[in-house]
Amino acid sequence: MNDPQFWWYVSRASAIIAWTLLTATALWGVLLSTRVLRTADNPAWLKDLHRYLSGTAIAMTLVHVGSLLLDPYLRDQAGFGVAATLVPFASEFKPVPVALGIVALYLMVGVALSALAARWLPHRVWKGVHYLSYAVVALITFHAALAGTDPGTSWYTVLSTALIVVTALAVVVRLLVGTVAAQRRRSARSPRVARGNERLRMVVARRVPLADGVLGLRLVPEGGGTLPVWTPGSHVVLHVPGGLERHYSLCGDPADRWGFDIAVRLAEQSRGGSRFIHEHLRVGDPLEVTTPRNRFGLEPANDYLFIAGGIGITPLISMITSLPASRHWSLVYIGRTRRSMPFADELITRYPGRVTVHASDEQRGRYPAAAAASASSAEVYCCGPAALMDELAAVVPAGRLHLERFVAADRTAGVVARPIEVDMPGIGSLRVPxxxxxxxxxxxxxxxxxxxxxxxxxxxxxxxVTGGTPxxxxxxxxDAEKxxxxxxxxxxxRALSPQLSLDL
Ligand code: FES
Structure with a gap:
């Protein structure tokens, strides 16, 4: 402290540490949002480290600013006071590089506050503000490269080149992976694209028991190659012998383009679909599978509550896997017995603190899923028995409830079926009794x-629908989406109008 240059050393050291931490924060942010290392990473650990790095980067930036203000030489001899340190372009010393640093400081504080308030902000607002972190990194890079007295020294040139290369790589990864994710989201939103009627020739590559009565299958293209892009919540249709079609949600990683993973529960009343798969389908057997369809797409949100009943866990697994690690979510997984619940132990281990498993053979009473969903402000995604989904539909506003049904709800109460005139290009006009x-x-x-x-x-x-009202x-x-x-x-x-015009 007696060294007159003490605060000058502190300001230089804290600036370099802050820049390095900020670059690491940006890199971790990209790993969080893209999950490019999803086969090896751990979301909770990634998220904690991102927070720790960003918090430390902000703390170091404040130390840098504070030491500039405390430096007696800068204050008394160089005229670098409070205004020059905190007001853009007030500094006579390198005004533009200094101003870039000051603007970056304010943006950094804004991003940090929005991150703390992320749970309560609309997702788009949070995301928009968070994108400013790229501007912060860019501004800090210019500030660090042009301001101060270290630029020009060989060690500083090596360090700054390394940090700039890491930042550039992170931006390239973000742009490339972000583009793929955006394409997937667009596909998921378009019901026309989600039809997936094309059939693929596939073979069974793996067949493993996942739980009591549940078989895990991995299907790969016959002859190799990659598969069409699919989105979380998608399902495929398996064409099994006897002309039967069975729908199964994809429960793998949407980024995996080499195979489809499904889980098949043996239905008690199976007429041949799941029974054939359990009893006769073997590794190496061929199978026709439609390209993935999605009518249970994951919309962007800040907070999700996933509720799974039994085998309804399957579409939710792909959603959870695809979410950026920074996103708030929790899962309630309800089943009859722990041994019959696929993925339960794996989910608890991988996502500590986020997964509640309620197995009736371990806990007394029913899990109050409806109460939990109505008390939460999260987007609710549920797949499971009809009774569970009907319960949720009774208490959760339709705008934030997303259901994947295996069995159609009966919507015919009070509907009187009437004859309709239907026309279609190439077919003409038809009367539907x-x-x-x-x-x-x-x-x-x-x-x-x-x-x-x-x-x-x-x-x-x-x-x-090209005419009339369905x-x-x-x-x-x-209905509003349709x-x-x-x-x-x-x-x-059917139709509300006497006539309907339809097209493919
Ligand atoms: S055939 Fe399944 S929705 Fe019409």
Whole structure:
């Protein structure tokens, strides 16, 4: 402290440490948001380290600013006082580089405050403010490279070159991976793109028991190669012998382009689908599989509450895997017995503190899922038994509730089926009697439409509405979403208007 240059040394050292920590923060931020190392990383650890690095970088920046203010030489001899330190362009010494540092300081504080308040801010606002961290890194880089007295020395040149290269690499990774993610999100939002009617020839590459009555399968393309891009929440349709079609959610990592992972529970009343898979399907067997469809897409949000009932965990696994580690989420996983709940132990280990497993053979009473969902402000994503989803639908506003149904909800109460006139290019005008579905009548007339579940749950029969007003009776998606996309599902839905114009 007696050394007259003490504060000058402190300001230089803290500046260099702050710049290094800021670069590491940016790098960790990219790892958090892109999860490019997702096979090896641990989200909780990544997130903690990102927070620690950013907090320390801010602390070091404040030490840098404080030591500049405390330096007697700068204050008394060089005229570098409070204004020059805190007001952009007030400094006579290197005004532009100094101003860049001051602006970066204020932006850094803004980003830090928005991160602390992320839970309460709309996701878009938080994200927009957080993008300013790239500007902070850029401004600090220019400030560090141009201000001060160290630039020009060989050790500083080596250090600054290394930090700039790391920053540039982080930005390139963010841009490349961000573009892929944005494409996936666009695909997921478009019901037309989500149809996935193309069939792939695949073979069983792995077959492992995941839990009591649950088999894990990995399917890879016959002859190798990569698979189409898919989004979290997607499912595929397996065509099993006997003309049966079975829908299974993809439960792997959406970034994995080399295989589809599914989990198949043996249904008690199986007519051949899951029973055939459990009892006859072996490694190396061929199978036809449709390209992935998504009607349970993950929308951007700050906070998610995932609720899974039994095998309903499968679509939620891909959502959780794909989320940036910085995102708030929690999972409630409900099942009859712990031994019948695939992935339960793995999830608890991988995401400590975020996963609640409620197995009826271990805990008494029912888990109060509806109460938890209504008390939360998070976006609720649920897949499980119809009773669980109906319970949630009764208490959670439709705007923040997202359901994936295996069985269609009965929406016919109070609906009186009436005959409808339907027309379609190349088919002409058809009369649909009250006791037949639009899909049946179109198929009989030779229209190139296909159905799968025929109960309004799978989304296969989707058609575009070009005229008239549909009466949605399906459970594929929210009615407002279908109206916005201009689509309907003719296996169960009808019309409010006497006439409907439909197209593929
Ligand atoms: S065939 Fe499944 S929704 Fe129409």
């Amino acid at each position: 009250a006791d037949r579905s639009i899909l049946d009548v179109l198929e009989d007339a030779g229209a190139p439409v296909t159905g799968s579940c025929r109960s309004g749950v799978c989304g296969t029969c989707e058609l575009r 009466l949605h009776l399906d459970s594929v998606a929210d 109206d916005a996309a201009g689509v309907m599902y003719p296996c169960v839905s």
